Amino acid sequence: MNPLRPYLPALLLALSAATLAPIARAATAAPPAKEPEVKQEQAPSAPKGLRVAVLPVVNGSGEEDATVIMEDVLREEFKKVDPSRAMFLMPEDVERVLDDLHADDRASRLTDRWGRYGTLDSTAIVGLDSLLVADAIMLIQVSEWETKRAHNIGEGQSNTTINIHFALYRIRDKKKIWSKDEREQRFAREMDVSSSTVGYDETGRVQTPNANEPPRVHEVATDLVRDALKKFPIK
Numbered sequence: 282m283n284p285l286r287p288y289l290p291a292l293l294l295a296l297s298a299a300t301l302a303p304i305a306r307a308a309t310a311a312p313p314a315k316e317p318e319v320k321q322e323q324a325p326s327a328p329k330g331l332r333v334a335v336l337p338v339v340n341g342s343g344e345e346d347a348t349v350i351m352e353d354v355l356r357e358e359f360k361k362v363d364p365s366r367a368m369f370l371m372p373e374d375v376e377r378v379l380d381d382l383h384a385d386d387r388a389s390r391l392t393d394r395w396g397r398y399g400t401l402d403s404t405a406i407v408g409l410d411s412l413l414v415a416d417a418i419m420l421i422q423v424s425e426w427e428t429k430r431a432h433n434i435g436e437g438q439s440n441t442t443i444n445i446h447f448a449l450y451r452i453r454d455k456k457k458i459w460s461k462d463e464r465e466q467r468f469a470r471e472m473d474v475s476s477s478t479v480g481y482d483e484t485g486r487v488q489t490p491n492a493n494e495p496p497r498v499h500e501v502a503t504d505l506v507r508d509a510l511k512k513f514p515i516k
Contacts, residue, residue: 330367331514333449334415335359336388337372339396342426350499351423351445358506366513370415382412395420395448403455410452417458422446425464428495439469439495445505449514459514463505467496 335355340348352372359369370378372388379385390405409418425444431437442465449459 330363330365331417332370332415333367333417333419334370334375334409334413335372335419335421336375336392339392339420339422340426341396341422341424344423344426346498347423347426350502351421354499354502354506355421358503358510361507362510362513369419370413375413378413384412387412391418392420396422399448401450401455401457406450406452406455415452417449417451420448420450426498428498430495431469431493439493440466441496441498441501442466443498443501443505445502445509447509461509463509465501465505467501469493469495 394402427442431439444464447461
């Protein structure tokens, strides 16, 4: 008889327990903790600028060149405005779009009324947000555009005077949301009559070319438009 036989059941039981214990512990162990989810913050979207349709300049100065120079100045200065503040549709583009849509009278009605009375044609503006894909219209009027040349010693300094009015109307509710009036009378450098670079005759009339040149209208207009747009609103 095998002397270990009486102990076999106990040995088998102990062996089974030792084998099954790690399996049981693995089955009952708590699942590993999940790593906390990290929420990624979305960067704030950039503010959307106003879409502005600029209507043809109203020239109330009597100087024919004022409109052409102003449109050149506006084109250059609008390019410098951050697109997050505003994007501009120039007057010639506004007229072209309206002409293609057989609504070419809209711009003239708006500029005529505003130029004469400073008020908005509430009928002509209706629907322009769809036609021009714009949020607002800008109206601009030149009321002074003058250069004065001092021809004689003692007459004073040559000067340039420009006065520009701006108004911005939101198309949806016809509300004026911005306006600006800019005027400057800029004087040329005073002539030094004691200098040999300035010649004049016995009557005091200046003879030296360009010595009495008034400030350039393009430069004065540029500074006025730039100043007006410094605090141009965002939507």
